[in-house]
């Protein structure tokens with residue numbers, strides 16, 4: 001990397017599925033595209049995704065009758081009515097096309113095998129004859145919170161297969177990728193974004209990338225939970241930090257944090273929901289299937305927030321298996337048999353063998369809920385355009401688009417990366433054709449200079465202050481114990497105090513290694529303050545939201561409160577201000593009125609306004625929060641009331 005200033009039409013920050021899919025769309029439209037990535041794209045976190053990608057293709061017997069409207073309905077219910085329903089509709093409609101397109105890119109989807117097949121459904125072995133006509137079509141497996149089998153999968157390596165195929169397409173199109181390069185600050189004037197200042201992780205040198213359009217596709221922020229996450233070490237939320245630091249681009253629903261029921265204990269490596277989808281059980285220390293009592297209808301396949309809470313409660317009640325590393329429960333997939341485990345769940349078999357030395361065909365798997373997914377992120381409109389900042393877009397887990405609301409359904413995230421990647425890529429391509437690269441290079445160099453000075457300050461600081469990894473570990477302990485599955489005002493207040501103090505500690509922290517170039521400690525130090533700011537807004541957002549919705553569960557406010565909290569948290573915090581500012585916007589147009597999800601509690605506080613009234617003033621209200629106009633008029637994608645025929 002030698003140039004100090006690079007210019008391009010489209011800059012995509014992030015080489016995961018969302019970023020690369022977006023880059024393909026913009027490049028295919030004839031634009032010059034540059035992808036920046038902390039790691040080589042194929043090592044992006046998307047590669048770790050296992051179980052499947054939701055799309056209503058309806059190819060096997062248990063998927064018969066499926067359609068995008070049912071998928072839309074499941075997604076809205078899964079979100080606990082926190083989702084933008086128009087976005088959920090766009091997503092469900094476009095997912096089948098995006099998934100089939102992946103087959104053309106080369107994804108080796110597991111296929112329907114016509115004739116007799118054996119499955120495990122609700123604890124029983126069942127033989128089903130798949131139609132010979134459907135032989136060879138993309139197969140589905142069951143996942144939590146869905147009415148039909150809908151998850152398309154490639155064994156238990158769906159993300160790996162998808163990312164390699166999409167990255168091959170990036171290579172085929174000749175898109176430039178700069179890996180081991182990190183975006184560290186947006187170049188902007190308060191209302192228009194012109195690219196980023198970036199840091200080369202090999203040399204420590206900073207440079208500017210100026211672009212007509214910039215896309216944040218940096219994945220989630222699970223690492224604010226330290227080791228208590230299934231996320232890769234690169235998921236430190238830096239895209240959200242880039243946006244937050246502007247002070248004008250808000251983040252949405254940061255308190256909506258998903259805990260996955262089955263992470264391996266104690267390492268936290270994920271064991272896919274596909275295990276339960278294929279018929280696996282959860283057992284307590286007495287070998288009892290507690291989920292059958294807790295959720296007689298959906299059992300182990302209620303949504304993740306519901307299953308995680310039942311598991312946490314089961315362990316709180318003393319029914320977990322005690323170990324020196326804390327309690328866990330068991331996942332039992334022995335009955336699926338070795339052939340199934342070494343084919344359809346091959347990666348799970350390997351993970352169990354390689355990381356805990358057990359054979360899941362013979363042994364129980366120790367599991368417990370762990371932080372997994374960030375529903376919150378850079379708040380964008382349905383085109384993927386960030387609030388308040390022309391030329392800035394976001395897609396994938398980094399964005400709050402917001403089709404997941406307060407709980408993402410399993411398999412809906414991989415699908416979101418490719419659906420949003422396609423759609424936002426198209427919008428970016430349109431945007432770029434109507435604009436020119438009209439930026440003063442002095443602005444870009446000033447941004448680079450500030451970034452260089454930040455790195456220099458870290459290198460020059462000496463004394464006996466705390467180490468950056470000590471601060472990180474303290475942040476993780478606070479997040480997991482006080483901003484976890486069950487939340488209370490006391491714990492969240494304590495978390496706010498702890499995290500705010502840690503944020504101040506960053507200014508006194510010192511590095512052990514003073515190398516200016518390839519220095520992981522320095523690279524991490526440069527991210528730490530941003531991570532703590534994300535942690536603070538997560539804790540404060542959770543403290544302010546005095547209700548329970550999806551994954552946000554307040555034991556002191558256990559009911560969903562549609563009268564007061566049918567809204568999205570919006571937070572801004574410029575890097576030169578000491579406190580964040582919170583506000584609340586309507587979730588979006590409501591087509592499906594709030595009701596029971598079909599699992600979990602049916603108790604809630606009903607909304608008092610009519611749907612017409614709620615929908616009426618919504619556009620102006622969201623515009624007041626900074627939402628930019630979209631290419632299609634509001635509501636154009638909703639098929640009003642069509643869902644009612646499906647229930």
Ligand SMILES: Cc1cc2nc3c(=O)[nH]c(=O)nc-3n(C[C@H](O)[C@H](O)[C@H](O)COP(=O)(O)OP(=O)(O)OC[C@H]3O[C@@H](n4cnc5c(N)ncnc54)[C@H](O)[C@@H]3O)c2cc1C
Nearest residue numbers: 014015016017018038046051052183219396397411413414
């Ligand atoms: C273990 C695991 C299994 C999962 N399984 C499933 C599943 O079966 N089905 C499903 O739907 N979902 C699953 N998910 C969720 C899903 O994998 C992710 O939500 C999705 O892959 C995120 O893709 P992304 O493109 O948004 O981000 P990522 O794949 O996380 O990519 C982020 C990219 O941003 C880059 N980056 C980050 N910060 C910067 C920066 N500052 N500058 C430059 N580059 C940067 C990184 O290098 C990386 O290339 C799983 C998640 C985990 C943790």
